[in-house]
Amino acid sequence: MKLSSENIKKQEFKNSFRGFHREEVRAFLEKIAADVDELRNENDSLKKELETINEQLAEFRKIEKNIQDTLTKAQESSAKSIDSAKKQINLMIQEAELKAQQILEKARENANEVRNSVIQLREERTLIVAKLKAIINSQAQLLEMKVEQNVQEKEPAKAAKKISKVDIDPNDIADKL
Template sequence: MKVTPLDIRQKTFEKVLRGYDKDEVTAFLLSLSQEWERVQDETKEMRIKLEATEREVTKLREVESSLYKTLKTAEDTGANVIEQANKAAELHLKEVQLKAEALLNEAKTKAKDTIEQSEATSRQMVDEMEERLKTLVQNYKSIESERANLLGDLKRLAGETMDKVERLRNATSNFDPDQHLQLAKREAKQTLNPNAVNTIPPLPQHEKTENAEANNEEAAVPKHQKSFFDEIQ
């Protein structure tokens, strides 16, 4: 049975002999009703607070559920992002590896071509140097041959010159300028007047002999033998 403070205040009791003091009972009932009213007010207030708390708990549970869903979604999204990032990283790594291999192969090919080209150029340079060396050797041999010929010609020319000097020295030892002058005049007159009488005395016998020997020696030298200086004139 539900009892209110008003019920407590209005409660009446039957009168009996030697019963309780009416004033004390009334005062107690009044005090009890007031206390009961306070308890009801507190209960009502506590019920209101409980309802508010339950609403807050419901909201918190909803927030918790939303946060859980958000966290779950974030975890799933993070996992997907991580998976996609890993796949993208693997793909990028493969592309980088392929590019690196391509660059390495290209570098090897270029290095091989460069080495082959350098070797070919080196061989060509060596061949050219060998050919030039052969040409220089041939030119050197030709120069040596020309030098030997030149020395031979110089020796022969020196010998001939010494012989001529010796003959001239021998000829000038008995040379008479007056007689040679008379001989030149006589030859000039005979050339101008072949019928004129020869009045110039002839040369001495030893000069005729020396002149004849000199002419014979000059005639004895073969005309086809020419010196180096004759060839270059």
């Protein structure tokens, strides 16, 4: 049985031959009862305080767990974001390199086309110059023949002078083209 202040106050003792002084025992029991009441009140107060502290501790542990979970999720999310960003950057680099290769290849093709066009134009120019030289030569010969024929018909002495005036070098004309 637990002692309470009421039990202590109501405690009765039998009288014996050499017993204690009743009033002193009663006063002592009253003092003990008061001390027990005070200790019980203090104990109850401490229990309530401990219960409050335990509730707060449980709440703090719950908050700590939430913070840890949030931190873990944030770290995982951050790692995923970094990985995703790295993959995206690598993909962009690959696309840029591919595009650069395509541009370079296109530029090479264009340069080859221009080079081939220049070669073709030079060949055409050479052919045209050769044709023009041939035309000029044939026209010069035709002109010389006409002048010679004309001179022979009119004056044989002046013919030599006029033939020398008609001298045209077709190479000079072709080079100017």
